[in-house]
Amino acid sequence: MRFKLSYEIRDKYLRKDMLPTIFCPGCGIGTVLQYTLRAIDELGWSKDEVVWVSGIGCSSRVPGFVDFDGLHTTHGRALAFATGIKMARPDLKVIAFMGDGDTAAIGGNHFIHAIRRNLDVTVILINNFTYGMTGGQVAPTTLKGLRGTTAPYGSFENPFDIAELAVAAGANYVARWTVFNYIQGINSIKKALQKKGFSLVEFLSPCPISFGRRNRMKTAPELIKWYNKITVPISKAKNMSPEELEGKIVIGEFVDRDRPSLDEEYEAYKKRAKKMMGWEE
Amino acid sequence: MKYPFPVGKSDFIQGDEAIARAAILAGCRFYAGYPITPASEIFEAMALYMPLVDGVCIQMEDELASIAAIIGASWVGAKAMTATSGPGFSLMMENLGYAIMTETPIVVVDVQRSGPSTGQPTLAAQGDVMQAIWGTHGDHSLIVLTPATVQEAFDMTIRAFNLAEKYRTPVILLTDAEVGHMREKVDIPNPEDIELVYRKLPANEEEAKYPFGDIHGDLIPPMPIFGKGYRTYVTGLTHDEKGRPKTVDAEIHRKLIERIVNKIEKNKKDIIDYETFELDDAEVAIISYGIVARSAVRAVKMLRNEGIKAGLLKLNVVWPFDFEMIEKIAEQVHAIYVPEMNLGQLYHLVKEGANGKARVELIPKIGGEVHTPHEIVREVKKCECGV
Ligand SMILES: Cc1ncc(C[n+]2csc(CCOP(=O)(O)OP(=O)(O)O)c2C)c(N)n1
Ligand code: SF4
Numbered sequence: 176m177r178f179k180l181s182y183e184i185r186d187k188y189l190r191k192d193m194l195p196t197i198f199c200p201g202c203g204i205g206t207v208l209q210y211t212l213r214a215i216d217e218l219g220w221s222k223d224e225v226v227w228v229s230g231i232g233c234s235s236r237v238p239g240f241v242d243f244d245g246l247h248t249t250h251g252r253a254l255a256f257a258t259g260i261k262m263a264r265p266d267l268k269v270i271a272f273m274g275d276g277d278t279a280a281i282g283g284n285h286f287i288h289a290i291r292r293n294l295d296v297t298v299i300l301i302n303n304f305t306y307g308m309t310g311g312q313v314a315p316t317t318l319k320g321l322r323g324t325t326a327p328y329g330s331f332e333n334p335f336d337i338a339e340l341a342v343a344a345g346a347n348y349v350a351r352w353t354v355f356n357y358i359q360g361i362n363s364i365k366k367a368l369q370k371k372g373f374s375l376v377e378f379l380s381p382c383p384i385s386f387g388r389r390n391r392m393k394t395a396p397e398l399i400k401w402y403n404k405i406t407v408p409i410s411k412a413k414n415m416s417p418e419e420l421e422g423k424i425v426i427g428e429f430v431d432r433d434r435p436s437l438d439e440e441y442e443a444y445k446k447r448a449k450k451m452m453g454w455e456e
Numbered sequence: 457m458k459y460p461f462p463v464g465k466s467d468f469i470q471g472d473e474a475i476a477r478a479a480i481l482a483g484c485r486f487y488a489g490y491p492i493t494p495a496s497e498i499f500e501a502m503a504l505y506m507p508l509v510d511g512v513c514i515q516m517e518d519e520l521a522s523i524a525a526i527i528g529a530s531w532v533g534a535k536a537m538t539a540t541s542g543p544g545f546s547l548m549m550e551n552l553g554y555a556i557m558t559e560t561p562i563v564v565v566d567v568q569r570s571g572p573s574t575g576q577p578t579l580a581a582q583g584d585v586m587q588a589i590w591g592t593h594g595d596h597s598l599i600v601l602t603p604a605t606v607q608e609a610f611d612m613t614i615r616a617f618n619l620a621e622k623y624r625t626p627v628i629l630l631t632d633a634e635v636g637h638m639r640e641k642v643d644i645p646n647p648e649d650i651e652l653v654y655r656k657l658p659a660n661e662e663e664a665k666y667p668f669g670d671i672h673g674d675l676i677p678p679m680p681i682f683g684k685g686y687r688t689y690v691t692g693l694t695h696d697e698k699g700r701p702k703t704v705d706a707e708i709h710r711k712l713i714e715r716i717v718n719k720i721e722k723n724k725k726d727i728i729d730y731e732t733f734e735l736d737d738a739e740v741a742i743i744s745y746g747i748v749a750r751s752a753v754r755a756v757k758m759l760r761n762e763g764i765k766a767g768l769l770k771l772n773v774v775w776p777f778d779f780e781m782i783e784k785i786a787e788q789v790h791a792i793y794v795p796e797m798n799l800g801q802l803y804h805l806v807k808e809g810a811n812g813k814a815r816v817e818l819i820p821k822i823g824g825e826v827h828t829p830h831e832i833v834r835e836v837k838k839c840e841c842g843v
Binding site: 246261285 | 458460485486488507508510512514516517518520521522524525526527528529530531532533534536550551554682683684685686687688689690691692693698700701
């Protein structure tokens with residue numbers, strides 16, 4: 176396959192009248208957006224068969240910039256809205272573009288339940304370890320000791336590992352990369368999009384403005400260096416002790432399985448209901 | 457089409473059950489909910505019926521999710537409903553505002569119980585009137601219907617869907633534990649005899665480009681539902697006619713919000729519904745809604761027997777509110793009584809409407825019991841005759 180140039184992707188998928196984006200220089204959200212569009216492009220999906228959903232936050236602004244049907248909802252609730260979309264029109268493909276605070280704090284309950292139900296949606300998660308849009312408060316993903324405006328002396332709480340949480344809750348596909356894992360990132364999104372049931376691709380994404388600045392990493396390159404230091408590929412992590420893994424973030428593919436999705440289960444349920452009522456054989 | 461309940465004849469059923477059946481007949485094919493007394497029976501009936509009519513019924517993790525799910529379903533074209541009671545209704549407020557801002561047709565049933573907080577789960581109240589009208593933040597409008605009988609619960613559910621579709625807005629069916637749980641005879645019409653309204657869809661690509669504009673001059677934009685190739689962007693942020701976020705432009709915000717409010721306000725006459733009883737020559741008016749209005753009818757008869765010329769205005773819609781009509785009534789009578797199962801909610805609107813032209817007295821009752829006719833009579837007589 177010919178490698179498409181960025182402007183080809185841009186011209187094909189972005190809404191020109193919505194540009195420029197709201198993203199700061201060095202922000203990773205645009206990069207992940209590009210990966211997602213490249214994955215869709217490589218799959219040859221039509222713009223008319225995909226619905227984008229989001230909550231509130233910098234990352235949640237993404238559906239506004241792409242030329243698809245898009246629902247920009249309330250903080251944390253994207254997956255609850257997505258449940259209505261997917262269940263009322265199972266033939267549509269649904270992408271939820273979400274932030275880490277959006278997903279794991281205010282939206283934590285919706286997140287685990289959408290996974291438990293195995294809702295057929297692909298979550299593209301921007302984990303920037305902070306609340307970007309509101310200016311750098313700590314998030315449920317902020318690592319202990321890192322600073323945010325609401326923990327100026329360094330976070331004192333235990334962070335969530337969202338990918339692990341998704342695996343435990345029953346997701347069909349879970350992967351985590353940094354925004355610099357170009358090929359793996361796109362391939363994972365492609366896999367996730369094709370997967371029936373719940374899929375999650377988490378990206379560690381630089382937010383130099385709200386997060387980096389407060390943690391002595393003012394630029395994207397500084398954040399890249401830090402990601403290199405703290406991430407460990409899953410194959411390597413398997414042979415490491417818990418002590419060695421302390422403070423590290425595992426990246427790679429966490430799970431890939433095929434449990435039946437919610438809409439498939441509901442189809443069967445409808446049949447069962449009609450049979451039990453004697454309406455159908 | 458085959459229905460999982462008898463149609464074209466009457467049945468003896470609960471109010472909650474009537475709401476579920478009416479919803480199905482109104483074309484509702486998506487229900488999302490979370491159990492709560494006294495609304496659970498609506499959910500349970502939907503759970504029985506929906507799979508049989510190829511609809512979706514799903515138990516969400518909470519009420520925030522329930523209303524979110526029905527908004528999502530509405531954007532892909534489904535007529536959708538959720539039902540709850542006080543605490544759950546409170547949780548829905550943020551997304552109710554989202555539905556108003558994005559002009560999403562949905563029906564939300566609130567079977568009122570007594571609050572605040574978990575209050576009296578099994579007992580009726582009318583304490584959510586203000587919450588239904590003003591519960592979500594910001595300037596807005598919506599439609600609130602108030603049934604008094606099981607038949608009305610049935611009929612108004614169908615009307616709720618029709619109004620939601622017609623005005624592209626959330627409609628609240630504000631009932632209570634008394635109506636929800638009581639059993640009465642209900643005439644269920646033949647489906648062919650029910651008049652159904654469907655949302656206006658864009659006639660062409662050009663119209664679809666303005667999902668939040670006023671292209672027909674009737675303040676109600678056609679709704680380009682998802683999955684039809686229009687590629688619409690919908691946001692709860694202040695947006696322009698094309699749906700693009702424009703959050704700091706005062707003019708765009710004013711235009712959008714005024715249109716959302718005016719599409720209800722300017723169609724008040726079409727939406728508002730009420731009944732009068734002995735009001736023509738009345739010197740004293742009772743204004744009531746929901747379950748209490750039934751006691752009020754009897755109270756009017758009793759007052760007339762005792763020589764007090766009383767009349768009743770029973771409101772079937774409490775929002776939008778006809779302030780002008782109340783003023784006219786206030787010009788005719790010297791006193792208006794508002795019996796309510798709360799410490800004064802609709803009372804404030806009536807007082808504003810009366811505009812000082814008549815005395816307005818609240819007859820409050822809380823604790824879970826409906827006013828008896830005698831109680832209303834006693835309070836009116838206390839003021840009228842000093843008894
Ligand atoms: C109910 C509610 N609470 C709080 C907010 C304010 N708010 C907006 S965005 C945001 C956090 C965004 O952080 P995240 O989800 O991590 O996304 P990011 O901006 O970092 O991409 C918050 C708290 C809101 N919009 N709604
Ligand atoms: S605040 Fe952070 S996450 Fe938001 S746009 Fe700026 S860099 Fe990106």
